[in-house]
Amino acid sequence: MGAHSRGAVRAGAPADTAPLPQVEAAPPARASGRDRYFDALRALALIRVVTYHTFGWAWAGMVFPSMGIMFALAGTLMAKSLERPVGKVIRSRLRRLLPPFWFWGFFVVLAMLVHGWMPGWEIVYWVVPLGDPPGNAWGEQAWEILWYLRTYLWFVLLSPLLLRVFRLAPIPVLFLSLAPVLVLNFVWAGPDNRFGSALWDLSTYFFCWILGFAHRDGVLRRLRPALVVVLSLAAVGYGGWYAFAHQADAGTYDLDEIPLAQASWSAGYVLLLMWAKAYYRIDFAGLTRFRRTDRLVTIFNARAVTIYLWHEIALILAVPLIDRFWNVPAFEKWLPLDSQWFMFGIGWILIAGFVLACGWVEDVAGKKKPTLLP
Numbered sequence: 001m002g003a004h005s006r007g008a009v010r011a012g013a014p015a016d017t018a019p020l021p022q023v024e025a026a027p028p029a030r031a032s033g034r035d036r037y038f039d040a041l042r043a044l045a046l047i048r049v050v051t052y053h054t055f056g057w058a059w060a061g062m063v064f065p066s067m068g069i070m071f072a073l074a075g076t077l078m079a080k081s082l083e084r085p086v087g088k089v090i091r092s093r094l095r096r097l098l099p100p101f102w103f104w105g106f107f108v109v110l111a112m113l114v115h116g117w118m119p120g121w122e123i124v125y126w127v128v129p130l131g132d133p134p135g136n137a138w139g140e141q142a143w144e145i146l147w148y149l150r151t152y153l154w155f156v157l158l159s160p161l162l163l164r165v166f167r168l169a170p171i172p173v174l175f176l177s178l179a180p181v182l183v184l185n186f187v188w189a190g191p192d193n194r195f196g197s198a199l200w201d202l203s204t205y206f207f208c209w210i211l212g213f214a215h216r217d218g219v220l221r222r223l224r225p226a227l228v229v230v231l232s233l234a235a236v237g238y239g240g241w242y243a244f245a246h247q248a249d250a251g252t253y254d255l256d257e258i259p260l261a262q263a264s265w266s267a268g269y270v271l272l273l274m275w276a277k278a279y280y281r282i283d284f285a286g287l288t289r290f291r292r293t294d295r296l297v298t299i300f301n302a303r304a305v306t307i308y309l310w311h312e313i314a315l316i317l318a319v320p321l322i323d324r325f326w327n328v329p330a331f332e333k334w335l336p337l338d339s340q341w342f343m344f345g346i347g348w349i350l351i352a353g354f355v356l357a358c359g360w361v362e363d364v365a366g367k368k369k370p371t372l373l374p
């Protein structure tokens with residue numbers, strides 16, 4: 001199973017080891033064909049990821065299953081992109097993903113080497129993350145988030161075949177996409193290695209990715225509302241029941257620790273979101289009237305890879321930074337230095353700094369003119 005353990009980082013104490021958004025570089029604003037509904041969902045998903053990694057709330061994934069949402073959004077964008085030649089699409093996706101990953105990885109790998117890491121041949125996964133890139137315990141909180149990039153990359157490579165199979169029998173394939181996680185959970189747990197971790201993650205979010213295909217091809221729009229509501233509630237209900245029924249085994253009801261619960265909950269939740277989008281043609285076009293909010297949504301989408309890759313490092317750095325604040329009497333007296341909410345704010349300030357300092361790599365990867373902010 002993929003390394004999905006998550007935990008809050010606490011100021012004034014050693015950072016807990018915890019990992020963890022959409023890797024798609026955003027298409028340009030509403031006037032250029034952007035859908036602000038999807039943009040808003042992606043921005044909220046990234047905010048939820050950072051919030052979860054700050055506070056470690058087990059219920060956060062039930063309120064908003066970020067990863068399932070981001071895989072569904074990526075799936076629908078991939079189906080749209082595959083209207084072009086396959087080779088060109090895959091090269092474009094790799095070009096948008098890998099340079100930001102290499103740039104970030106250079107600093108992480110260098111820091112781990114300085115802290116005693118001795119890499120083996122598996123270091124090749126730091127070039128193309130088809131398997132979990134290796135690292136030492138010192139840098140674990142930074143590199144554990146790479147399970148998402150690895151899973152996304154495999155979905156991209158498999159999508160030409162998956163989309164063909166899906167179009168042969170859309171509804172049966174959509175529902176059968178839940179079969180792999182059921183097999184791994186009840187029949188065969190897979191090997192205990194990188195391949196096994198990839199299998200678990202692919203299976204957990206397989207339905208969400210195929211759901212993206214269903215949205216793009218107009219399958220969801222044709223489903224009856226009553227059927228969708230019943231299926232969504234049944235999937236969410238089963239996922240919630242399974243999470244709480246097995247929390248003794250996992251030590252928590254956190255969906256990230258219970259793949260079948262995550263798969264089922266995400267399937268029901270994301271099905272309702274994507275169906276509502278298709279059936280009611282929701283586009284959040286009115287968001288453009290709120291200029292600051294619209295601007296933030298644009299930045300989050302254009303810098304999604306940067307925010308995802310650097311957010312854990314920002315939270316890690318917030319801890320020693322806040323520790324220094326304790327040495328300033330005025331800060332100690334007037335600032336809530338022992339509050340995780342304060343660390344949450346400092347974390348976002350540091351994330352903003354990384355967006356300004358490193359976000360240009362996404363522009364270069366997308367063959368755009370580098371800018372501080374999109």
